[in-house]
Amino acid sequence: DAGVIQSPRHEVTEMGQEVTLRCKPISGHDYLFWYRQTMMRGLELLIYFNNNVPIDDSGMPEDRFSAKMPNASFSTLKIQPSEPRDSAVYFCASSLLGPNYGYTFGSGTRLTVV
Amino acid sequence: AQSVTQLGSHVSVSEGALVLLRCNYSSSVPPYLFWYVQYPNQGLQLLLKYTSAATLVKGINGFEAEFKKSETSFHLTKPSAHMSDAAEYFCAVSVTGGYQKVTFGTGTKLQVIP
Numbered sequence: 001d002a003g004v005i006q007s008p009r010h011e012v013t014e015m016g017q018e019v020t021l022r023c024k025p026i027s028g029h030d031y032l033f034w035y036r037q038t039m040m041r042g043l044e045l046l047i048y049f050n051n052n053v054p055i056d057d058s059g060m061p062e063d064r065f066s067a068k069m070p071n072a073s074f075s076t077l078k079i080q081p082s083e084p085r086d087s088a089v090y091f092c093a094s095s096l097l098g099p100n101y102g103y104t105f106g107s108g109t110r111l112t113v114v
Numbered sequence: 115a116q117s118v119t120q121l122g123s124h125v126s127v128s129e130g131a132l133v134l135l136r137c138n139y140s141s142s143v144p145p146y147l148f149w150y151v152q153y154p155n156q157g158l159q160l161l162l163k164y165t166s167a168a169t170l171v172k173g174i175n176g177f178e179a180e181f182k183k184s185e186t187s188f189h190l191t192k193p194s195a196h197m198s199d200a201a202e203y204f205c206a207v208s209v210t211g212g213y214q215k216v217t218f219g220t221g222t223k224l225q226v227i228p
Binding site: 004042043045056091093099100101102103104105106107108 | 208
C-alpha cells in the first residue's frame with residue numbers, strides 16, 4: 001500500500017492567490033482528516049469526513065478555507081484568498097475505523113504564503 | 115472535553131539510556147490514548163495505542179507505555195535509546211463512545227546524544 005499521498009509537497013504562493021492541496025487516502029479507509037501544524041498552535045484539526053461526508057468542520061479557520069471529498073479516493077483543501085498567516089504544514093490522514101483506532105498520516109504539504 | 119499535557123517540550127538522553135516521555139490526560143469518560151512519532155519533514159506515525167485491553171501497551175521500535183488510571187498518566191518509555199529515536203513525540207487522547215475526536219498534545223522533542 002502506498003499510504004496516504006499528498007500533493008504538492010511544497011507550495012509557495014503570493015498573498016491573495018488560490019491554493020489547492022490534494023490528498024489520496026488509503027484505499028478502504030472511510031475516514032479522512034485535514035490537520036494544520038504550526039509552531040505556535042501545534043496540530044489543529046481542520047475538518048474530517050466519514051464516507052465522503054463532512055462530519056466536523058468546526059476547526060476550519062474562516063470562510064477562506066473549504067474542503068471537499070468528491071469520492072472515496074480524493075480530497076482537496078482550498079484556501080482562497082491565501083494570507084501569510086496560512087503558512088503552515090498541512091497534513092491529511094486517513095483511518096479505517098475512526099479516530100479511536102489510530103490514523104495514518106501523509107507526508108504533508110508545506111505551504112508558504114509570501 | 116478531553117485533553118493531554120506533555121511534560122517537557124525538549125528531552126535529551128544519552129545513547130543507550132532510558133527514554134521517558136511524560137503524558138498526563140484529562141477525560142471524564144474512559145479514554146483511548148495514543149503516542150505518535152514525527153521524524154523531520156514527515157507526517158506522524160502511530161507508535162502505540164491504549165484501548166482498555168491491557169494497561170501495558172507495547173508499540174513499534176521497542177517503545178511501550180503504561181496506562182495508570184490513578185495517576186491519569188500514559189508515559190512512554192524505551193529501555194535503551196538509539197540515535198534513530200531522535201524525533202518529536204506526540205501524546206493524544208480520544209474518548210470511547212459517541213463522537214470521536216482526537217486531541218493532540220504539544221509534543222516533546224527527543225534528542226539523543228552520542
